[in-house]
Amino acid sequence: MPHGQPLAWPLLAALGSGLMAGVFFAFSAMVMKALARLPPAEGIRAMQSINVVALTPAFMTVFFGTAVVSVVAAVFALRAWEAPSARYVLLGSVLYVFGVVVVTAAFNVPRNSALAAVDPAHVDAAAQWTRYVSGWTAWNHVRMVAALGALVSFLFGLRV
Template identity: 45%
Template sequence: MLDRLFVPLVFIAAIGTGVVGGVFYAFSTFVMTALGRLPPVQGAAAMKTINITVINPLFMTAFFGTALICLALAAASFAWPSVTTARLVLAAALLYLVGCIGVTVLANVPLNDRLAAVAQAEEAAVWARYLDVWTLWNHVRTAASILAGALFIMALTV
């Protein structure tokens, strides 16, 4: 019974973590590099626009919907009949919740807020540090999301 209820959620979580990881992968591999090649004021302005437009139903559903599914799966993992599957599901869920959601809330969003609040005269100085630090934390989110997806897929195959 538990498998019939939660296996579809594991499948959806695998897709969700992959989608979110793919978005972050794009930023880590070329978007931030491209923004960094722009004059600082233009790069900062583009990032500010991205930070506003990312708050939309499609991305937020993938991002936070996956988190909600991960919470449910983490709780359900304690009742899962297969110990191996339970451990994989719990590890995947925690990896996404801590490495993606946690890092976003504690690192990337405060950096975004700082960039949004800075006066245009200070943007160039803030932008250089923002670019390096934000991208570093985005690498963490990317790896956490993709690895969580891989663990969810492994859980479906054991």
């Protein structure tokens, strides 16, 4: 643990990263596969609903709160760079902020916005749904791996 770094910052960042990794894992391992098995119009409607419901205060607090906590932990790590754990804490912060938040904003949210505009009854809806599922899920895998990497990095930072 970097000298002067309160234990709470990397611990909270680890917990948030783990929670988000679990959410992303559930989507990659089950939710998207289940939605893809539905008729396209039903899958589209279900995902459109999920995308609206996901914007809850609880989810957004964990998602963005973990980013804020990660940045604070990174600042403490940079201030105590000579400590062996500082590199792990900084790596966890970078993985979460860039691998989760930036990837979400750059790749998943635009796909969600595009899907929101899709009329499930339109003739092109099935093709759009197929592209959405494959692209969204691929970037979700990236977020899952980044969140898991952040979790592991923060845990190493806590242990060293």
